[in-house]
Amino acid sequence: MARSLLMSLLVRQHLALKEKFRARYPHSWLVWEAGVWNVPESSEQNHGATRLPTSDLRDCLPPGDAMCFELTPGRDALMIGRASHNAFVINDATVSREHLLLRARPDGGWTVEALSQGGPAMLGGQLLPPGQPRPLESGMNLQLGDVRLTFHDAESFHQRMGHTAALVMAQTRGSPNNPA
Numbered sequence: 755m756a757r758s759l760l761m762s763l764l765v766r767q768h769l770a771l772k773e774k775f776r777a778r779y780p781h782s783w784l785v786w787e788a789g790v791w792n793v794p795e796s797s798e799q800n801h802g803a804t805r806l807p808t809s810d811l812r813d814c815l816p817p818g819d820a821m822c823f824e825l826t827p828g829r830d831a832l833m834i835g836r837a838s839h840n841a842f843v844i845n846d847a848t849v850s851r852e853h854l855l856l857r858a859r860p861d862g863g864w865t866v867e868a869l870s871q872g873g874p875a876m877l878g879g880q881l882l883p884p885g886q887p888r889p890l891e892s893g894m895n896l897q898l899g900d901v902r903l904t905f906h907d908a909e910s911f912h913q914r915m916g917h918t919a920a921l922v923m924a925q926t927r928g929s930p931n932n933p934a
Contacts, residue, residue: 756832756841761785761820765922768915776912779824782864782890783911784834784856786821786844787902823903825856825864832856834898835872848899849873857887864890864905873899 768775823842825832832841837851844853850872857865865887868875875882876897882888892907906914 756826756829757824758842759822759824761822761918764822764915765918768912768919769922775915776908779911780908781827782825782862782908783906784823784825784842784896785904785906785914786823787904825858827858827862829858831858833869835869844898844901846899846901849901850898853898854896855887856890859889863907866890866896866905 764779767778771778823832823834829841832855833852834840834842834844834849834854834856835852836844836846836849840852850869852869853872854875855867855869857867859865866875866877866882867887868882868884870884872884876895877888877890878894882896890905892905892910894905896903896905
């Protein structure tokens with residue numbers, strides 16, 4: 755099963771594990787950027803790889819957090835969409851039930867393909883035609899309706915985690931509860 759983890763959890767792991775973090779997560783990631791995603795209103799749903807009652811999930815979502823989809827090697831294809839059977843579920847009305855297909859390449863990279871039954875998708879600001887796979891490069895943005903995803907190879911993801919961890923540490927040092 756494909757995993758999705760909150761960025762806040764991954765940042766805490768990055769701070770705790772230091773260089774071991776890189777060994778634990780040596781693969782690419784797709785980050786559902788903060789600002790759009792919300793917990794559904796029903797009592798229980800598939801939230802990526804997590805099945806929690808909605809009330810519990812609402813309590814654990816830090817404001818401005820992002821969801822990180824793990825793209826592990828050895829996976830053939832991963833579908834992204836609103837329907838619960840997708841590897842990665844994006845519960846947003848502007849996303850189609852089956853919107854995108856990600857495929858691993860033999861060289862360790864990934865391609866993305868818009869599905870014909872899905873709504874429009876943008877890759878790097880350009881329309882992604884259905885049925886025409888395109889290679890993903892680190893830092894590329896995917897737009898599905900109102901949802902923005904960013905693809906990171908392992909190195910750029912580790913850099914992002916390091917940068918975010920440094921910001922968290924700076925905020926912690928400057929907080930009233932922890933004066934510098």
